[in-house]
Amino acid sequence: MKEFIDLRSDTVTKPTPTMRKVMAEAEVGDDVFGEDPTVNALQQKVAKILGKETSIFVPSGTMGNQLAIKSHTQPGDEVIIEATSHPYNFEGGASAVLSAVQFYCLKGSRGILEASQIEEAIRPDDHHFPVTRLVCLENTHNRGGGSIYPIQKIAEISRFARSKGLLVHLDGARLWNASVASGIKPQEYAQWADSVSVCLSKGLGAPIGSLVAGTKTFIDRVHRFRKMFGGGMRQAGIIAAAGIYALDHHIDRLKEDHQNAKRLALGLKEIKGISIEPEEVETNILIFDVAGTGMTPLQVRDAIKKEGILIHAVSKTEIRLVTHLDVSKEDIERALKAFKKVLGPIQS
Numbered sequence: 629m630k631e632f633i634d635l636r637s638d639t640v641t642k643p644t645p646t647m648r649k650v651m652a653e654a655e656v657g658d659d660v661f662g663e664d665p666t667v668n669a670l671q672q673k674v675a676k677i678l679g680k681e682t683s684i685f686v687p688s689g690t691m692g693n694q695l696a697i698k699s700h701t702q703p704g705d706e707v708i709i710e711a712t713s714h715p716y717n718f719e720g721g722a723s724a725v726l727s728a729v730q731f732y733c734l735k736g737s738r739g740i741l742e743a744s745q746i747e748e749a750i751r752p753d754d755h756h757f758p759v760t761r762l763v764c765l766e767n768t769h770n771r772g773g774g775s776i777y778p779i780q781k782i783a784e785i786s787r788f789a790r791s792k793g794l795l796v797h798l799d800g801a802r803l804w805n806a807s808v809a810s811g812i813k814p815q816e817y818a819q820w821a822d823s824v825s826v827c828l829s830k831g832l833g834a835p836i837g838s839l840v841a842g843t844k845t846f847i848d849r850v851h852r853f854r855k856m857f858g859g860g861m862r863q864a865g866i867i868a869a870a871g872i873y874a875l876d877h878h879i880d881r882l883k884e885d886h887q888n889a890k891r892l893a894l895g896l897k898e899i900k901g902i903s904i905e906p907e908e909v910e911t912n913i914l915i916f917d918v919a920g921t922g923m924t925p926l927q928v929r930d931a932i933k934k935e936g937i938l939i940h941a942v943s944k945t946e947i948r949l950v951t952h953l954d955v956s957k958e959d960i961e962r963a964l965k966a967f968k969k970v971l972g973p974i975q976s
């Protein structure tokens with residue numbers, strides 16, 4: 629039996645033995661010179677999947693988002709973004725420092741915005757105001773509980789933004805999950821964005837790596853800033869190989885993670901004091917409220933760790949669980965047993 633079942637994030641996965649073998653055998657070169665054949669193959673592959681002219685390999689999802697924001701904006705610009713989004717909340721305030729832009733935050737429903745909200749946020753053409761330049765969307769939405777952006781909403785927002793001369797960036801760290809759960813191809817989502825960042829190191833199980841995709845001109849600009857931000861890597865084919873392997877072998881199986889998340893949600897709903905809507909669990913993330921249990925998320929976290937389950941407290945009342953490659957159906961049952969032990973009686 630595993631010592632710990634780690635439900636804190638899908639970033640915790642370890643490379644599989646075959647993935648490690650592929651990494652060890654990868655052909656490499658100096659990617660700062662553009663000479664790593666495996667990185668080049670990965671970049672072409674991801675551009676094709678996303679229907680973009682080209683893409684560039686970067687160390688992390690954070691760097692991918694920040695490079696896109698930097699490359700789309702000028703200092704002093706304003707970026708319209710959802711209030712619980714990753715770039716606004718979980719990237720260390722990077723956009724203020726690296727791009728000198730400010731965010732105009734809008735509250736979405738589980739992270740999802742409406743085109744009418746964007747309309748209200750656009751600044752008038754007057755020198756008192758910052759210049760509204762970019763709209764950032766996130767699919768799936770992490771803090772929204774892995775919610776999938778409905779494609780018609782993305783299309784509406786994008787059409788409207790473009791009609792106003794704005795650019796659109798899509799944080800697609802978990803676009804693969806959105807695609808598998810909705811049956812909508814990544815490129816159908818991506819067509820509505822000028823740039824898309826995707827991660828290989830979350831649900832797909834690669835150890836490191838993200839990509840930013842867009843037009844050649846845009847990616848040239850990203851390339852320049854990648855160097856400036858210190859993200860130019862050398863024999864990066866070793867990690868790019870894991871990414872290629874993950875794209876070939878670990879996308880379809882995401883549906884198992886989604887089923888496991890749903891099962892967790894249904895089991896948690898039976899526990900008195902837990903507030904969760906299993907029908908809202910669309911992908912591999914579930915966020916639920918424990919206020920009614922009489923315990924704080926930190927108390928639950930510490931108690932359940934003793935049962936071998938690792939979880940993430942995301943607010944004063946909420947816990948987040950994320951299913952992934954290294955969590956099996958049996959692990960879910962063990963986790964549910966532990967929650968029931970820690971949190972007490974089943975709902976009558």
Ligand code: TLP
Binds near residue numbers: 799
């Ligand atoms: N998210 C991590 C934490 O930073 C919260 C997680 O455990 O979920 N976009 C989205 C939507 C993300 O969820 C993340 C990571 C990123 C970007 C950043 O990716 P990395 O961690 O590679 O910089």
